Amino acid sequence: MSPVLSVRTKILIAIVAAVVVLSGVMYVISSGVLLASYQKLEREAVIKDLDRATDGLKGFVHANIMGKMYDWAEWDDPYFYVQTFDTDRNVTFEEEILPVTALYNLNINVLLFTNLAGRGITIRYADLENEQPGPDAEAEEVKRIIVSYPSIINHPDINEGSEGYILTPKGILAVASRPLTQTNGDGPTSGSLTFARYLDAGVINEIADTTHLALEVYRYDEQQLPDDVLEAKQKLTGDTKYYTKPLTPTTIVGYTLYNDIDGKPVMIIKITDPRPVYAQGQLSFLTFLIISGLAILVFGFLIVFLLERLVISRFVQLTSDVSKINDVHDLSIRVDGGIKDEVGRLADKINQMLLWLSASQKKEAAALEEVKHGKERAEELVQVRTKELRQEKDKLQESNVLMDTMVGNLPVGIVLAEAPSGKILVANTTAQKILGADLDPKKDGTIFSNFAAFKREDGSPYPDEERPFSLAVSQCRLVAKNDIMIDRADGSRRLLSVVAAPISSSNGKVTSVVDVIEDITEEKVMERSRDEFFAVASHELRTPLTAIRGNANMILDMYGKTIKDKDMAEMLKDINMSSERLISIVNDFLEVSRLEQGRFEIHAQDIDVTTTIDKVTRDMKGLADEKGLKLEYKAPEKQLPKVHADPARVEQVLVNLVGNAAKFSKKGSIHIEAEEEKGAVVIRVTDSGTGITEHNQALLFHKFQQAGEQMLARDITQGTGLGLYISKLIMSAMGGTIGLEKSEIGKGSTFFFTLPLASKKEA
Known part of the structure; x- marks a missing residue:
């Protein structure tokens, strides 16, 4: 005969089954809703990054190629060079203005002039990596490809150019073209000027750094594409503009096509992004499951407790009490009737004999129940508080690691020193490099005031009380100095800019000072050299310019009315006006030099x-x-x-x-x-x-x-x-x-x- 389950066991099994079923339903629903929404957000974020990568490629062409063309395209010399190429070729212009070294300075691979007939008349082709002319065969092939694009060489509007990317056998070429006009902007155009730059690894890295993306670029017509890029190429057809694919639990990749100037695919853009949104979704999903599970457990516990309290325990108690009365035959024993229902009315009949015992039993049961609830509540509070403390500790550790990393990687020196002793508490790597000293706070004797010899620019000692650290402590304010000279241990002398910021306690006393240190030695040398150059060059130019202006004036005064050739008279006037303007410019340079160096007087x-x-x-x-x-x-x-x-x-x-x-x-x-x-x-x-x-x-x-x-x-x-x-x-x-x-x-x-x-x- 199989054992008979008690009522309490049956109810407990039913509640556990209900909790399991409810947990499974919540898991299925939440996973389908929460994770799907986070995956959608993740895809949208990758698409935005793909758009940023596309904009970065467009921005490179516009800023680094088109931006260099305006002075060349609106210039009389190239305008007339192309216009008269077939009749009177300007060889001097080619030798002086169009050497291949000009491409190195412009940082471009291709410079091409085309005439109105669409014929490429002159091309300069450079190998930028080795700074030497590129092969003639490659140059001719590039010229042929560029000329095959009407949108590059034909410009109906003289104020509009064209820019984009095209494919060549050597690689992807970033191209910008503008119509040739005169210096004053007048037309009609005599042809077009094209600048081009290969989209090599250096350019891609530059764009990646600018957009802060892990960027890769592949030729659209490349035969040996990686498997994932080939898969993306097959997906990016029709109306499908973007393709994203999780790579690992922590990374996701996105792909999109980039078209050439004529709207045909020229390259496949690939970016690799981290998956913070997906990780957050996983964390949110896990948190939701934990909270839901705890809620279900609490709900089940409450149901069990209520059933136990209101029904089961009463039946068990009544059965036990009746059995005991029957065993001991003590009619003075009483039973707990509880609520005045069927069980309660039955118990009341029995309690007529057990009244004296029921009162004490109720007090004892209530006390035990209170202790039980108090213990459970105390354990729950301890668990919650322990979890909160652990989370706060983890956040504090993460913040400390992040702060140490940020300070250590700053391009300026950071030194935190105790006030007023000057003992170093924190110093980043940059500060140690600038000062040429070991500023390890763990070593004895690393006092801020003794790590280097402070001097003025003229070599005289820098008084202790005038140093930024001392002023920040004594005056409790931000202090900046850019005239501090130090002699480093390696024998070199450096000029520093130091900003000292005091840190005060609640009572207003300065407890420490943060010093921000920057090496401005080279900057100062460059500034002095520049000012001296302008002053000397301007002074040396003024003497010959004055002679030119004087002689031009003399010729105009003496022979101006007798010169019958109008062009000759106009040239003399141009010489006179230009010399006067150059003298004015030189005077401005000299004036600036005197003002900046304080070599002038104000007669107020x-x-x-x-x-x-x-x-x-x-x-x-x-x-x-x-x-x-x-x-x-x-x-x-x-x-x-x-x-x-x-x-x-x-x-x-x-x-x-x-x-x-x-x-x-x-x-x-x-x-x-x-x-x-x-x-x-x-x-x-x-x-x-x-x-x-x-x-x-x-x-x-x-x-x-x-x-x-x-x-x-x-x-x-x-x-x-x-x-x-x-x-x-x-x-x-x-x-x-x-x-x-x-x-x-x-x-x-x-x-x-x-x-x-x-x-x-x-x-």
């Missing part, structure tokens, strides 16, 4: 700035009238106070601003205003010119940057781009300021500069 005095403004208005009126502009000075109702400044320098700055306003205004007016504001006189020059974009506004007041919108156009203003830079240096020397107050495209700009009042100037 108390002046009435209105007099200077009136003089500039009279002097510049002729220039404004020539351009059809109205130049006026609106004097304030209240007389301006005197300012403390050099009148000649004030006039120089104002003339430059008015000249720029006239230069960039085609019609309208130029207004000069002056008023007193906050202890200074502010002078404003407002024009109705072309205006300046926000991007180009950031370039103002820098060397060789002009105030117009078309800053990169060739010879757009006949200026050097030094006027605003010189004006800024002059205003700084006089204690004033200069800047752009506002500018709106198509409506004009307002520049201003300030001069200190005479009463505010210290004696």
